[in-house]
Amino acid sequence: xxxSITDLSALGESLRRHDHDRYATAMFADPARRGDLxxxxxxxxxxxxxxxxxREPLAGMIRLQWWRDVVEGARREEAMRxxxxxxxxxxxxxxxxxxxxxxxxIDVRQHDLDxxxxxTIADWQEYxxxxxxxxxxxxxxxxxxxxxxxxxxxxxxxxLTGLLRSLPFHLAQGWCSLPADVLAGQGVSSDExxxxxxxxxxxxxxxxxxxxxxxxxxxxxxxxxVPRTALPALLPxxxxxxxxxxxxxxxxDVFDSRSYRPRPMPVRLxxxxxxxxx
Numbered sequence: 001x002x003x004s005i006t007d008l009s010a011l012g013e014s015l016r017r018h019d020h021d022r023y024a025t026a027m028f029a030d031p032a033r034r035g036d037l038x039x040x041x042x043x044x045x046x047x048x049x050x051x052x053x054x055r056e057p058l059a060g061m062i063r064l065q066w067w068r069d070v071v072e073g074a075r076r077e078e079a080m081r082x083x084x085x086x087x088x089x090x091x092x093x094x095x096x097x098x099x100x101x102x103x104x105x106i107d108v109r110q111h112d113l114d115x116x117x118x119x120t121i122a123d124w125q126e127y128x129x130x131x132x133x134x135x136x137x138x139x140x141x142x143x144x145x146x147x148x149x150x151x152x153x154x155x156x157x158x159x160l161t162g163l164l165r166s167l168p169f170h171l172a173q174g175w176c177s178l179p180a181d182v183l184a185g186q187g188v189s190s191d192e193x194x195x196x197x198x199x200x201x202x203x204x205x206x207x208x209x210x211x212x213x214x215x216x217x218x219x220x221x222x223x224x225x226v227p228r229t230a231l232p233a234l235l236p237x238x239x240x241x242x243x244x245x246x247x248x249x250x251x252x253d254v255f256d257s258r259s260y261r262p263r264p265m266p267v268r269l270x271x272x273x274x275x276x277x278x
Contacts, residue, residue: 008035010083011042019045024266025235028273029143036095036142037232039087043067044135046084047105051112052173060113067106071099095142104134116190118179121213125160128217132159136233145230154221154237154278160214161240164207164247167254171196182206204252211244211252218244221278228276237278238268 015023015038022044026037047067054060070079070089079085092102108130111117118124129152136155140148163170163177170177176190183190186202193203221237242265250256272278 008038008087011035011038011087015041015045018049021236021239024269025232025239028235028269029232030229033143035087036091037139039084039091040135040139040142042084043088044105044132047109048112050109051175054113057113061110064106064109068103071102071106091142097138097141101134101138104130105138108134112175115174115194116176116180118177120181121179121210124163124177124179124182124210125156125213128156128159128163132156132162132236136236139233140226140230143227143230143233145227145233148226148230148233150221150224150226151230151233153217153224154234154240157214157217157221157240158236160210160217161243161247164210164214164254165243165260167203167207168260178203178206178210182209185209200253200255204254206252207247207254208252211247214240214244225277231273231276231278234278235269235272238272239265242268 012023012026012035015026019041022041023038026034026041029037047064050060050063054063066075069075070082070085071092073089075085076089079089091097092099108127111127118127133152133156136151136158137148139155140146140151145151167177171193174194176193178190178193180190183193183202183206186205188198188202192198218237218241221234226234242263243259246263247254247259250259254260
């Protein structure tokens with residue numbers, strides 16, 4: 001059964017309040033497919049909030065398993081009563097999304113339940129590729145461009161930039177989102193970072209190192225052409241580029257409020273949409 005306009009409007013409002021950047025980029029999509037993006041992004045929002053909503057990792061694993069069951073159709077009646085589950089199932093069926101891709105969005109969130117999930121830079125980049133990178137590729141599929149490498153690169157850049165910008169908030173929640181090998185290069189450990197026993201200069205240097213690793217993903221998203229109808233899936237790359245420039249201008253100090261202060265960029269987004277390029 002197709003999700004109602006009322007259901008989709010509620011998802012759009014939730015995104016506007018809790019994930020405004022993706023809400024803004026979705027507004028550039030064809031109105032006939034905008035609700036599909038809202039359903040997909042609302043699902044991602046549900047997954048991303050699990051870490052902050054549970055006290056124990058086991059409780060988070062149970063929630064992730066519930067979503068796996070929903071995607072498999074094992075909890076259809078429950079899902080149809082859920083404000084996100086119902087629209088998600090409708091989207092998967094109508095757009096014939098690959099369940100393996102949807103499952104991967106769930107599976108990667110297991111890392112959110114580990115206080116220091118990234119041992120290496122490769123782990124950190126893989127998380128970005130599978131989380132927002134996979135989400136952007138699914139978004140492009142919803143918009144008519146299947147297996148879109150440019151969208152995955154754009155989403156990966158957005159994920160990794162978000163990890164850097166949100167470092168102060170993640171640490172306050174007991175989650176260290178910097179790779180251990182990068183921290184070791186500054187002579188500190190994840191445990192020291194989590195216990196607030198590290199000078200901010202070491203964290204700033206680590207952040208600057210990682211900003212250089214985001215750039216190749218941005219370049220890839222710009223180099224590969226995509227159908228104009230799928231461009232909204234790539235628009236987060238526009239925002240990521242602007243945030244990275246701000247972080248660099250601050251010397252990697254993401255604790256400076258200017259690095260994470262909301263920066264509405266409607267003109268940047270509109271210009272990219274007009275040109276058909278990010």
